[in-house]
Amino acid sequence: MAQLIHELVERIAARAPSSTALRHGAGRVSYAGLAAAMTAVAAALAGSGAGRDDRVACCLAACPESVALLLGVSSAGCAFVPLDPQLAPAQLCAQLRHSGARVLVAGAVQAAALAAGLADCPALRSVVVLGEGAATGARKPGARRFGPRAVGWNDWLAGAGRAAPAAGMPVLGALLYDPRSAEPAASALSQRNLVAGAASSARCVGLGAGDRILAALPLHTDYGLNTLLATLSAGATAWLGAPGDSAGLAALLERGELTGLWAAPATWEALAGASFGRGADCLRFLVSAGGSPERGALDALRRALLRTRIHLMYDVGDACRSTCLMPSQLDERPGSIGRAMPYSDWLVLRADGRECAPGETGELVQRGPLVTLGYWNDPGRSGAAFRQLPPLPGLALALAENGRWPGAGARKDMDGYLYLVDARSDTITTGGYRVRAREVEKVVVGTGLVAEAAAVGVAHPVLGQVIAVLATARPGARLDSAILFGACRARLPQHMLPAMVDVRRAPLPRARDGQIDRALLAGELAPLFAEAAP
Structure with a gap:
């Protein structure tokens, strides 16, 4: 059994070397080709001085090079740190500092934008630039805008020797940064998490070697990274470079070239009225990542895709892919978030x-x-x-x-x-979005209308949870629920809007530690949506 994620690909390359691992535009990469590419990356990392558990940051869109980097990082015993290329340079540099990344691989545009801030990343030793303008060194005049530590991707690979095996089992597999946080905040995943997560998702949806899966979710997200690894673990084909809008995605599905797709609930809502064409016969499964789409959209998908299994994957707080539910069970068990994913358990x-x-x-x-x-x-x-x-x-002496x-x-x-x-967690999962309760409360208090506020998650039969805001008026302020909701609507994005606002005259209840008792408030509101139509 594979213990490291690069071993997943090595096993398929040994068994079916000519099978297609990646599609990107008109290009195809076989499993043998991907295995060779990751070996070259591992050698280049060793040549850069990166060792066991060192962090290697990737600021690239999904492409064959970013996948080879992910696997090569594992082969070198390092940890993968995928960054969102769309973030502002200051935020990316803050994440680089926080991670302590030793190597950064970035596209030419991102590398140029980051160059000035990289001086404040003391752990960083090498910057590898992919794409046009990546020429570096005294022979190549484009070097200056990337900084003195920069090297082009091809030069980096060409200058490497042979990869030495990683010394010992690495502890760290990846750092995944939370885009909701103003300050850098990352979940640390082990290699065991990544390998077991790939096996869990592959088993849940029944992935097979003949599947063609669109990598529609970016690699810097848990779902995007997990989808790619699950696809490769099954010997299937990962289709990189998802269309940028729902119309392009619908056209791709209509051609019948995909057998499976993970996408956020909002994407499925946008596709609910689409004509799936050949996709209605070819799509074996789809996954709504992070909860269920709106019920009308879900029912439309079920009518249009009679041969397609639909899996609703729910998150619990920051734990992605916590549970899975089939829509038929949503009919029978309104309000349920399903059962634990394979190889995991919730007590x-x-x-x-x-x-x-x-x-x-x-x-x-x-x-x-x-x-x-x-x-x-x-x-x-x-x-x-x-x-x-x-x-x-009976196992008191066990580890x-x-x-x-x-x-x-x-x-x-x-x-x-x-x-x-109840909603004791600071994270509310609603309609596939994970919303920080304190971020909502900060905006509500910032209206200047309230003395105190609490945002809690209330169970909902379709959305998993919805947001409820409870508040007390600031002395002298004229306030009711309608006024406060209007103020929220002017300041909050749609996915953070409360489904219910309650302005109370009495102070909000406090727990023993003096904090607002969100669990008590959530318990009071629990029946609110219990009778909502499933």
Whole structure:
């Protein structure tokens, strides 16, 4: 069994070397070609002085080079740090500093934009530039705008020797940065997380070697990275370079060249009225990544794609791909977020650490190989969310197992289907978006109309959760729910708008630690959408 992600490709390359691993534009890369490319990248990294657990940042759109880099980083024993090329240079440089990346691989445009800020990244030793204008060195006059440490991609690969095997098993596999955070915040994933995550998704949707999967979600996101690795682990073909709009995606689907697709709920809502043409016969499955589309859109997809399995993957807090639900179960179990993904488990625990009985509400805890290492350079946040699980009876001397506490309450039915019942977590997952409660509260308080405010997640049968805002008026302010909602609508994007606003006369309830008791408020509001049509 593969233990490192590059071994997934090596196994397929040994068994079916001529099979197509990647499609990008008119080009194709075989599994043998991809294995050779990642070996060259690993050798170049070794030549750059990158060693076990060193971070290698990638600021590229999905392309064959970015995939070869991902796998070569693993082969060299390093950790992959995918960055969003669309971010502002200052934000990218902040993430580079925070990660302590030793090597940066970027497109020519991004490298030029970042050049001035890279002086503040003391750990960075090499900048590798891909694309036009990547010429470097005294022989090539384009070097200056990229800085003295820059080298072109082809020169970098050509100057490498033979790759030495990575010394020991790397601890770190990847750092994934949270785009919602104003300050750099990254989840740390181990190689075990990445390999098990690929196997989990591949098994969940039934990926096979004959599948052709569009990499529609960017590699700097958990879903995008997981989709690519799941595809490669199955020996299937990953189609890179997704169309930039729903019309282009619909045209690609109509041609019937894809057998599967992961996309955000908003994308499926945009495609709900599309004519799928040959895609209606060729699409074996689709995945709504991060929750369910709006119910009308979901029903339209089900009518148009009668032969296609639809998987709704839900997140719990920052834990992506936590559970999966088929739409037929959404009909039968309104409000459920499904069952745990393969090779993972979600426990519902009492305060004493024992498991709750079916139907009993308790603390939701994740266990298994999908539990990540924690938050990079943030021991306080990691300590709050990751801690040891109670030992199993009879195994008190076994090695302790870490679990993940996202700060959410839930109940589980007799068949293992989960239902969120409160919102102690700071993260609200609604319609595929993950929204920080404190970000909503900051905007609400910033209106100048309220004295205090709380944003909580309330279970919803289709959207997973919706946002509810509870507030008290600032002394002397004229305020009611309609006025406050209008102020929110003027300041918040659509996906962060509350579904309910309640202006209260009495102070908001407090927990023992003096903080607003969001769990109590969420419990009060739990029945609010229970009768909503599934």
